[in-house]
Amino acid sequence: xxxxxxxxxxxxxxxxxxxxxxxxxxxxxxxxxxxxxxxxxxxxxxxxxxxxxxxxxxxxxxxxxxxxxxxxxxxxxxxxxxxxxxxxxxxxxxxxxxxxxxxxxxxxxxxxxxxxxxxxxxxxxxxxxxxxxxxxxxxxxxxxxxxxxxxxxxxxxxxxxxxxxxxxxxxxxxxxxxxxxxxxxxxxxxxxx
Amino acid sequence: xxxxxxxxxxxxxxxxxxxxxxxxxxxxxxxxxxxxxxxxxxxxxxxxxxxxxxxxxxxxxxxxxxxxxxxxxxxxxxxxxxxxxxxxxxxxxxxxxxxxxxxxxxxxxxxxxxxxxxxxxxxxxxxxxxxxxxxxxxxxxxxxxxxxxxxxxxxxxxxxxxxxxxxxxxxxxxxxxxxxxxxxxxxxxxxxxxxxxxxxxxxxxxxxxxxxxxxxxxxxxxxxxxxxxxxxxxxxxxxxxxxxxxxxxxx
Numbered sequence: 001x002x003x004x005x006x007x008x009x010x011x012x013x014x015x016x017x018x019x020x021x022x023x024x025x026x027x028x029x030x031x032x033x034x035x036x037x038x039x040x041x042x043x044x045x046x047x048x049x050x051x052x053x054x055x056x057x058x059x060x061x062x063x064x065x066x067x068x069x070x071x072x073x074x075x076x077x078x079x080x081x082x083x084x085x086x087x088x089x090x091x092x093x094x095x096x097x098x099x100x101x102x103x104x105x106x107x108x109x110x111x112x113x114x115x116x117x118x119x120x121x122x123x124x125x126x127x128x129x130x131x132x133x134x135x136x137x138x139x140x141x142x143x144x145x146x147x148x149x150x151x152x153x154x155x156x157x158x159x160x161x162x163x164x165x166x167x168x169x170x171x172x173x174x175x176x177x178x179x180x181x182x183x184x185x186x187x188x189x190x191x192x193x
Numbered sequence: 194x195x196x197x198x199x200x201x202x203x204x205x206x207x208x209x210x211x212x213x214x215x216x217x218x219x220x221x222x223x224x225x226x227x228x229x230x231x232x233x234x235x236x237x238x239x240x241x242x243x244x245x246x247x248x249x250x251x252x253x254x255x256x257x258x259x260x261x262x263x264x265x266x267x268x269x270x271x272x273x274x275x276x277x278x279x280x281x282x283x284x285x286x287x288x289x290x291x292x293x294x295x296x297x298x299x300x301x302x303x304x305x306x307x308x309x310x311x312x313x314x315x316x317x318x319x320x321x322x323x324x325x326x327x328x329x330x331x332x333x334x335x336x337x338x339x340x341x342x343x344x345x346x347x348x349x350x351x352x353x354x355x356x357x358x359x360x361x362x363x364x365x366x367x368x369x370x371x372x373x374x375x376x377x378x379x380x381x382x383x384x385x386x387x388x389x390x391x392x393x394x395x396x397x398x399x400x401x402x403x404x405x406x407x408x409x410x411x412x413x414x415x416x417x418x419x420x421x422x423x424x425x426x427x428x429x430x431x432x433x434x435x436x437x438x439x440x441x442x443x444x
Binding site for chain 1 (some may be wrong): 205206207208209211212213214215216234238239240241242243245246247248252253254258259261262263265266331332335336337339340371373406440
């Protein structure tokens with residue numbers, strides 16, 4: 001299969017990755033256009049506005065360039081693949097930086113609810129609305145646990161310590177919260193059922 | 194092996210794991226479990242898909258980040274991450290293997306059979322393979338093979354039932370084996386791939402001590418694939434129990 005330059009915008013993500021496997025820089029550019037915003041936003045959410053967030057974006061996309069075969073379209077979308085890598089890398093950075101970590105834990109304990117706000121992560125109006133509806137199906141405690149884990153980069157044990165709750169309770173809230181989110185987004189026609 | 198965790202406990206951890214909220218030994222237990230449990234692997238994929246929707250809808254990142262990426266691409270053009278076959282043993286005629294390698298494919302619990310091993314022109318195969326892939330990288334060929342609707346596939350499964358590697362085999366005989374979780378063997382050892390064609394088994398490639406993705410070519414109707422660990426350089430006749438085996442499924 002060969003890919004003409006003009007057709008790049010019409011390619012599926014999976015086909016785009018095939019083109020990237022052929023060292024097509026224009027295919028990389030298209031992947032960057034589609035997904036870099038979400039990757040950067042997540043990195044910044046976890047690492048704040050510093051240079052580390054941009055470094056993570058670069059790492060994630062260069063990894064795609066160097067090892068595109070690690071993406072398996074049967075396992076999920078390219079965006080979730082890139083975001084999972086971004087999240088994992090950003091969390092590694094956070095956990096390696098213990099002094100920063102302690103500082104942020106204190107901040108998080110102070111304003112755990114106001115600092116993390118799922119809906120405001122989404123700028124696209126339509127998607128935001130669907131995500132907002134799905135998030136609204138979460139109880140406040142489930143929502144807090146998911147937010148602190150995903151956007152705060154905390155382990156469930158840390159979340160439990162921050163909130164003064166048993167670890168099993170937090171684990172359960174994350175599970176229930178993610179399950180409700182998935183169902184809510186599926187009901188809105190987004191994501192897996 | 195899921196260590197101290199039973200399946201229910203593991204299921205309770207998956208959502209936190211999908212959000213990178215599990216660390217240390219617990220994370221390792223989850224990863225071990227995921228290698229063996231396709232249902233939980235699918236669950237984690239779906240949870241990550243859900244999480245990704247929370248970060249949707251942003252405009253592209255600033256141009257200077259793209260420029261940094263391009264600079265990185267230029268300074269370090271992608272090396273071939275796909276491991277070509279390792280040291281190739283000399284051409285030999287086929288000969289019957291003396292040792293039975295009982296290969297259990299967990300799905301059907303089918304014994305692949307007594308392996309008759311031959312190393313049939315591996316150097317020549319490599320040359321043909323590379324000649325057959327002009328102007329495109331092995332990486333691209335691998336991705337194309339994955340997307341080939343006529344390709345046949347096999348999951349290579351350990352005796353304990355863990356899926357350790359995968360194979361995609363195209364109608365022209367070119368194929369790829371890959372793994373993202375198989376631990377590397379010692380430097381003086383190697384993985385070796387075997388293909389059962391009809392009633393005999395041929396060596397399909399010496400893969401080196403670390404298996405990421407490797408191409409191979411086997412002529413004939415391949416019904417089974419086996420992966421063994423051998424001494425560095427590979428062997429003509431394997432006396433090893435397979436690390437994993439699998440039956441090749443129809444396209």
